[in-house]
Amino acid sequence: MSLIKRKLTKQIDVGGVKIGGGAPIVVQSMTNTDTRDIKATLDQINRLYDAGCEIVRCAVVDEEAARALKEIKKRSPIPVIADIHFNFRLAIQSIESGVDCVRINPGNIGSFDRVKEILRAANERGIPLRIGVNSGSLEKDLLDKYNGPTADAMVESAYRWVKRIEDTGFTNMKVSIKSSDPLTTIECNEKISELIDYPLHLGVTEAGSSKEGIIKSVAALGVLLREGIGDTIRISLSEPPENEIDVCYELLNALGLRKKRSIDFVSCPTCGRIEIDLIGLVEELKKRLSHIKKPIKVAVMGCVVNAIGESKEADLAIAGGRHFGLIIKKGKRIKKVREENLVDEFVKVVEEYAKEI
Numbered sequence: 001m002s003l004i005k006r007k008l009t010k011q012i013d014v015g016g017v018k019i020g021g022g023a024p025i026v027v028q029s030m031t032n033t034d035t036r037d038i039k040a041t042l043d044q045i046n047r048l049y050d051a052g053c054e055i056v057r058c059a060v061v062d063e064e065a066a067r068a069l070k071e072i073k074k075r076s077p078i079p080v081i082a083d084i085h086f087n088f089r090l091a092i093q094s095i096e097s098g099v100d101c102v103r104i105n106p107g108n109i110g111s112f113d114r115v116k117e118i119l120r121a122a123n124e125r126g127i128p129l130r131i132g133v134n135s136g137s138l139e140k141d142l143l144d145k146y147n148g149p150t151a152d153a154m155v156e157s158a159y160r161w162v163k164r165i166e167d168t169g170f171t172n173m174k175v176s177i178k179s180s181d182p183l184t185t186i187e188c189n190e191k192i193s194e195l196i197d198y199p200l201h202l203g204v205t206e207a208g209s210s211k212e213g214i215i216k217s218v219a220a221l222g223v224l225l226r227e228g229i230g231d232t233i234r235i236s237l238s239e240p241p242e243n244e245i246d247v248c249y250e251l252l253n254a255l256g257l258r259k260k261r262s263i264d265f266v267s268c269p270t271c272g273r274i275e276i277d278l279i280g281l282v283e284e285l286k287k288r289l290s291h292i293k294k295p296i297k298v299a300v301m302g303c304v305v306n307a308i309g310e311s312k313e314a315d316l317a318i319a320g321g322r323h324f325g326l327i328i329k330k331g332k333r334i335k336k337v338r339e340e341n342l343v344d345e346f347v348k349v350v351e352e353y354a355k356e357i
């Protein structure tokens with residue numbers, strides 16, 4: 001697996017899912033349904049669960065949403081985190097509804113007495129809190145001191161809250177510092193990781209959609225994870241949240257930190273030697289093999305130049321030729337198939353292999 005040496009943080013338990021302390025990096029996301037709409041929220045949680053999401057967060061906008069969490073929590077296949085801004089009462093009501101964790105940004109809760117009320121309620125139920133600091137909700141004194149939401153301002157805010165919370169005797173927490181800027185996200189998390197041993201939740205906030213969002217998130221999280229920092233991740237995209245999960249696993253898989261629960265494709269970029277429609281072949285195979293939920297490495301190569309080497313690293317491979325393809329299993333050629341039958345034949349081979357492992 002991975003050569004990355006992860007920082008050993010304190011371990012917390014979010015509804016049975018361990019975070020930190022050497023546990024696998026946990027993939028999480030957030031619903032974008034109206035939490036008061038229990039059915040829509042649960043439908044989305046189930047889609048997230050099917051995609052491989054391990055913890056889900058729901059926005060709590062009012063008392064009705066806090067109450068709805070009771071039913072959502074009861075029927076959710078994965079632990080549920082209440083996402084609170086501004087209103088400490090909603091945090092307490094969500095805890096009463098049985099959620100597995102509450103995310104607060106203490107800086108926008110109003111006063112430390114109110115934060116202490118939340119700590120007391122969380123302590124009574126034995127659930128952890130996520131202590132968040134975002135560039136958009138930083139305290140005024142730190143914005144003045146640092147002339148804006150710099151990395152140092154956010155680190156000082158997070159560290160200050162952690163210490164104040166620790167002073168009350170509460171230590172069941174994870175911490176997140178999020179910025180929409182990847183370099184600031186890296187700097188903040190490197191610095192806070194030096195100062196505290198609580199598990200860290202990583203993410204780039206408001207990263208955007210598709211290519212931009214993915215690249216910003218992966219640029220920041222890739223660096224941090226490589227440095228051994230981070231215990232749970234969310235890739236925030238302005239897209240259906242289900243799309244975030246695949247990206248999380250691709251990233252963790254690329255770093256050897258988690259295995260994908262689906263086909264890991266390797267394909268060549270094509271060049272002037274190509275004599276087969278490789279791009280179409282890869283697209284078609286991705287669609288036709290999306291039902292396979294096993295970590296199988298598949299290499300699809302345009303010609304024999306790199307196919308022999310790659311096929312040794314892959315479980316199954318195709319080496320393209322002039323309107324035909326060789327199907328290779330564990331480095332051994334098993335079939336030569338005409339291009340028009342290649343997808344059907346290869347899908348059969350992968351399905352059989354998936355049954356064997």
Ligand code: SF4
Binds near residue numbers: 273303304
């Ligand atoms: S595998 Fe063959 S076709 Fe694909 S990029 Fe390499 S040399 Fe070109």
